[in-house]
Amino acid sequence: MKKVTRSKGHKVISKKKKPEIAEEIKIPALAQHFARRLKVQDNINTDYVISGRYKFRIQDPKELCKHIFEDIDPEFAQRVKKGDILVAGENFGCGSSREQAPQSLKTAGFYAVAAKSFARIFYRNAFNIGLMLVECNTGFIDDGDTIELNIEKGKLKDVSKGLVFDIKPIPFVMKKLLEDGGVVEHLKKYGGFKFDEQV
Amino acid sequence: MGNTIAEKILSNHCGRDVKAGDIAVCDVDFCFGQDGTSSIVIDSFKKLGAKQAFDKNKFCMVIDHSAPSPNIGVSEIHKKMRLFAKEFGLGLYDIGCGVCHQIVPQYGHVTCGDLVLGADSHTCTYGAINVFSTGAGSTDIAVTLASGKNWFKVPETIKIIVKGKLPVGVYSKDIILHIAKDIGSNGATYKSVEFYGEAITALSVDARLTISNMAVEIGAKVGMMEADNKVLKWVAGRSKRAPNPVHADPGARYIAVKEYDVSKLSPQIAKPHAVDNVSDVEELIDKKIDQAFLGTCTNGRFEDLEIAAKILKRNKVAPGVKFVIAPASREIFLEASKKGLIDIFIEAGCIVVGPGCGPCVGTHNGVLADGEVAISTANRNFKGRMGNPNSFIYLASPATVAASAIKGRIADPREYKKRLL
Numbered sequence: 001m002k003k004v005t006r007s008k009g010h011k012v013i014s015k016k017k018k019p020e021i022a023e024e025i026k027i028p029a030l031a032q033h034f035a036r037r038l039k040v041q042d043n044i045n046t047d048y049v050i051s052g053r054y055k056f057r058i059q060d061p062k063e064l065c066k067h068i069f070e071d072i073d074p075e076f077a078q079r080v081k082k083g084d085i086l087v088a089g090e091n092f093g094c095g096s097s098r099e100q101a102p103q104s105l106k107t108a109g110f111y112a113v114a115a116k117s118f119a120r121i122f123y124r125n126a127f128n129i130g131l132m133l134v135e136c137n138t139g140f141i142d143d144g145d146t147i148e149l150n151i152e153k154g155k156l157k158d159v160s161k162g163l164v165f166d167i168k169p170i171p172f173v174m175k176k177l178l179e180d181g182g183v184v185e186h187l188k189k190y191g192g193f194k195f196d197e198q199v
Numbered sequence: 200m201g202n203t204i205a206e207k208i209l210s211n212h213c214g215r216d217v218k219a220g221d222i223a224v225c226d227v228d229f230c231f232g233q234d235g236t237s238s239i240v241i242d243s244f245k246k247l248g249a250k251q252a253f254d255k256n257k258f259c260m261v262i263d264h265s266a267p268s269p270n271i272g273v274s275e276i277h278k279k280m281r282l283f284a285k286e287f288g289l290g291l292y293d294i295g296c297g298v299c300h301q302i303v304p305q306y307g308h309v310t311c312g313d314l315v316l317g318a319d320s321h322t323c324t325y326g327a328i329n330v331f332s333t334g335a336g337s338t339d340i341a342v343t344l345a346s347g348k349n350w351f352k353v354p355e356t357i358k359i360i361v362k363g364k365l366p367v368g369v370y371s372k373d374i375i376l377h378i379a380k381d382i383g384s385n386g387a388t389y390k391s392v393e394f395y396g397e398a399i400t401a402l403s404v405d406a407r408l409t410i411s412n413m414a415v416e417i418g419a420k421v422g423m424m425e426a427d428n429k430v431l432k433w434v435a436g437r438s439k440r441a442p443n444p445v446h447a448d449p450g451a452r453y454i455a456v457k458e459y460d461v462s463k464l465s466p467q468i469a470k471p472h473a474v475d476n477v478s479d480v481e482e483l484i485d486k487k488i489d490q491a492f493l494g495t496c497t498n499g500r501f502e503d504l505e506i507a508a509k510i511l512k513r514n515k516v517a518p519g520v521k522f523v524i525a526p527a528s529r530e531i532f533l534e535a536s537k538k539g540l541i542d543i544f545i546e547a548g549c550i551v552v553g554p555g556c557g558p559c560v561g562t563h564n565g566v567l568a569d570g571e572v573a574i575s576t577a578n579r580n581f582k583g584r585m586g587n588p589n590s591f592i593y594l595a596s597p598a599t600v601a602a603s604a605i606k607g608r609i610a611d612p613r614e615y616k617k618r619l620l
Contacts, residue, residue, distance in 0.1 A: 052264075052583075053561055053562070056276070072582065090385060094384060095415075096320050097319055097322075099236065099239050099337045100239070120388060120420055121336060124336060173352075184243055195222065
C-alpha cells in the first residue's frame, strides 16, 4: 500500500523525487471533481464496463455509454456527471480489448479513472483515446468525495477527507499522447511517433 | 547478460537492442481486427487521414464474434467491414470462415519470431508458435494498419516451468486453469510469460495454443513458447515466410520463476465469475448444468472436437441439457465432418453451429436464461459473458464439458479413461 499523507495547506509531507522528464504538460489541474466509486472494486473487466450485449449492437457512443457497469451496478450510469472521477481497485479494465470500454467512460463524462492498478490493454486504449488514468491508493476514497488531481506534482487530493495520495508517475509516452488528445491526433500532428527519438 | 524472448523479438523489430522497461517503436509483421472491434479500427483509420494501408498483406479482418449476424446493428457493422475491405483492397474472412485466432495462424499470416497485434485480447494465442502477439485496442490497430508500426513497452518476463506427465483425461486447459488459480487474474499484468518443461513439449501445437490463449487471463501481454520441431513443422505447411525461431539466452533475466508438477493434476474447473476461481473437478461433481459449450479460440480445434467425440460416441446428451458445438474454423468443421465427428455429435443430441465465437461472447447461438448454469470450453466466465448477468459459467476442458453434458451434471472425464487413452 502506498503512503498516505495528510496535507497541511499546500504542503505535502511526503517528499517525492522530481519526475525524470520535467517537460511541461498542459493538463488542466486543480479543478475539483466528484468521486464515483463502484460497489465492486477489484478486477473490473471490460465486459462489466460495457457488456458485449450492447457493444455489438450499438455504435453510437452516446447511446452505448448509458449502459456502463449495468451488469454489476445497474443504477451507476445514471449517477455519473461530467467531470467525475471513477474510483476502482486493482486490475481495472482486465479482459476483452474492446476500446468501447474507455470510450464509453469518456463519453459518459468521466474526467479520469483512479485505480490501484490497471490491466494493460485498457491502459493503452484509454490514453490512445485521451482518457486519463491515475494509479494510486484509492482505498480511502468514498463515493461522492471531492477530488483534486495535480498531475504535475503527482498528487491526488481527497478534499472531503483532507487526504493526499501519491500518484504513480504517468509514463512519458502516455503524457505525450494525452497532451496531444490521443494517438490519432499525436500522429496527425507529427506524422509519426514523436517520442521516437527520445527513447 | 542474456535476453528474454520478448526482448529479442522486440529488438529484432526496432533495430536496436532493447531491454525490459524500454519503449520501442517497432515494425509490426501482421495486425487484424474482428467484428467486435473493426468498426472502430475503420473509424480511427479514417480519422488518421490515411489514404491506404501501409501493406495490404499485413492486415485482415475476421467476422467471427457474431457470425452470421443476429440483429440489424451487427449487420450494419459487417456491411461496413465488407465495404472497407473492398475500398482499400484488404483481406476479409467473412462469416463461416472461423475464429480469428484460428484463421490467423492457420492461413499462415504469422510465423515464428513475428511481432503481431490484434484487436482482440486473445491475440496472445500465437505465443505458442513463438510469435510475440498481443491484444490491443482498435485505434492501435488503425495506427499500425496505416503506418506499419506501433510502440511497445518491453515487458519483464516470468518463467513458468511445467513438469511431469499429464494423467489421462487431463489436458492443457487444466494446466492453464491451474496456473491461473495460482498466479491470479492480475499476477502477470504487463508481463511476458515464457512456458517451458516436459509437460509443455509433450503437448501438440493445438494443445499449446490453448495455454498461450489464456495468458491474458493472468494479465500477461504474451505467453511465449519455444519453436521446437513440432512448431516448425506446423508453420511450415502454412506460412510462406521463413520462420525465425527465437530462444531466450542463457542468463536471461526473469523477474520470477514458477514451477508446477502436473503429474497428479485433476481436471480443473473455473467457477463463476472469475477465471482464477478454480477448483479440482472432485469438488464440483454433481453440480447441475443447463448448457454445455464446446468451441472458441481456446478449445475449438480439431483435437478438442476429437476428445469430445471419443466421450460422446454412443452416448446421449442428458435430457434438458443443450450442448452447443462451434468448430473454430471451416477447415476444422470439414475435417470433423470427414472423420465422422459431426455424426457422433448429432447422434448424441448436440447442435453444431457455424464456425465462429458462438455463444462465448453472449451475442447469439445460446444465450443463457436467468439462473441457468453453463459449462464451457471458453476462456472467460465473467458475469454476463454469455449474454445474461443472471447466469453462471463454469470453464473446463473439452473432455470435462463432454462428460458433464452426458450426465447433466459436472462430471469427471477420467471416467472415460479407456476411451481417452
